[in-house]
Amino acid sequence: xxxxxxxxxxxxxxxxxxxxxxxxxxxxxxxxxxxxxxxxxxxxxxxxxxxxxxxxxxxxxxxxxx
Amino acid sequence: xxxxxxxxxxxxxxxxxxxxxxxxxxxxxxxxxxxxxxxxxxxxxxxxxxxxxxxxxxxxxxxxxxxxxxxxxxxxxxxxxxxxxxxxxxxxxxxxxxxxxxxxxxxxxxxxxxxxxxxxxxxxxxxxxxxxxxxxxxxxxxxxxxxxxxxxxxxxxxxxxxxxxxxxxxxxxxxxxxxxxxxxxxxxxxxxxxxxxxxxxxxxxxxxxxxxxxxxxxxxxxxxxxxxxxxxxxxxxxxxxxxxxxxxxxxxxxxxxxxxxxxxxxxxxxxxxxxx
Ligand SMILES: [Zn+2]
Numbered sequence: 001x002x003x004x005x006x007x008x009x010x011x012x013x014x015x016x017x018x019x020x021x022x023x024x025x026x027x028x029x030x031x032x033x034x035x036x037x038x039x040x041x042x043x044x045x046x047x048x049x050x051x052x053x054x055x056x057x058x059x060x061x062x063x064x065x066x
Numbered sequence: 067x068x069x070x071x072x073x074x075x076x077x078x079x080x081x082x083x084x085x086x087x088x089x090x091x092x093x094x095x096x097x098x099x100x101x102x103x104x105x106x107x108x109x110x111x112x113x114x115x116x117x118x119x120x121x122x123x124x125x126x127x128x129x130x131x132x133x134x135x136x137x138x139x140x141x142x143x144x145x146x147x148x149x150x151x152x153x154x155x156x157x158x159x160x161x162x163x164x165x166x167x168x169x170x171x172x173x174x175x176x177x178x179x180x181x182x183x184x185x186x187x188x189x190x191x192x193x194x195x196x197x198x199x200x201x202x203x204x205x206x207x208x209x210x211x212x213x214x215x216x217x218x219x220x221x222x223x224x225x226x227x228x229x230x231x232x233x234x235x236x237x238x239x240x241x242x243x244x245x246x247x248x249x250x251x252x253x254x255x256x257x258x259x260x261x262x263x264x265x266x267x268x269x270x271x272x273x274x275x276x277x278x279x280x281x282x283x284x285x286x287x288x289x290x291x292x293x294x295x296x297x298x299x300x301x302x303x304x305x306x307x308x309x310x311x312x313x314x315x316x317x318x319x320x321x322x323x324x325x326x327x328x329x330x331x332x333x334x335x336x337x338x339x340x341x342x
Contacts, residue, residue: 039305062219062250
């Protein structure tokens with residue numbers, strides 16, 4: 001199916017948010033995840049199914065500044 | 067307080083803007099802004115706020131200038147290597163605009179001094195480079211109800227957003243807890259394009275000036291991210307979370323403490339090397 005990840009259309013076989021992160025080699029602790037504009041708690045990632053057309057935002061920590 | 071002839075000329079390009087005018091320029095001249103970190107983000111923030119004629123600027127940074135800083139920290143010059151960053155920055159601010167009252171704090175912000183320092187300012191800008199500081203700055207802004215402009219940079223990317231405590235989404239609404247130590251690389255480990263710091267810092271300065279003037283739409287409830295390699299800005303809508311450990315309806319953080327980062331074995335840089 002096709003989903004939108006950070007604004008870009010991508011094809012994925014992942015059935016949950018948790019599986020999507022795994023498929024992209026992203027540690028859940030590195031990001032906050034929004035699914036269709038709602039923030040998903042880290043503990044709920046595995047219980048969050050994906051469907052065609054979902055919009056996912058991966059918000060990465062950015063600690064730099066100095 | 068009336069403008070002097072010199073000030074009328076100095077600020078003429080502001081005053082000519084109908085959204086600013088003499089009235090707005092006076093607001094800028096009365097505003098008190100705390101800039102936390104006199105580094106990559108803090109440099110353009112301090113310089114633009116000084117040029118704008120900010121009334122009082124606090125600068126807090128415990129470090130001294132070193133040679134690796136000069137690639138992006140444009141408030142410091144080659145001759146400043148070895149000097150305390152706050153002294154170097156204060157000197158440039160005074161050179162640029164003697165109207166600005168500068169207060170320097172050569173120390174780290176911590177849970178003991180944060181609220182006391184915040185009390186002397188109307189707005190806070192985050193220009194720090196580590197997560198305990200970023201979370202502390204957010205928490206202290208919440209407890210002292212001071213608007214905060216958050217910013218962060220890494221490699222070619224940056225992000226910023228404005229937090230009006232109690233009203234709009236805070237940093238912990240999005241990132242409830244600190245990432246474990248080592249999971250997110252720092253600029254020191256991963257590098258950062260110098261000009262990117264200028265871009266994000268300048269956006270932070272723009273947003274605080276808008277707040278001071280009360281004009282336009284503040285950057286609240288949305289994160290602006292910049293992707294330098296693609297030359298792309300994106301806006302991500304965010305919401306104040308009822309589950310936020312700080313500003314939510316049942317908060318677990320009820321007083322200011324120094325956020326601690328858990329240690330983690332995962333090393334993203336090593337992981338990336340393995341991929342290549
Ligand atoms: Zn919050």
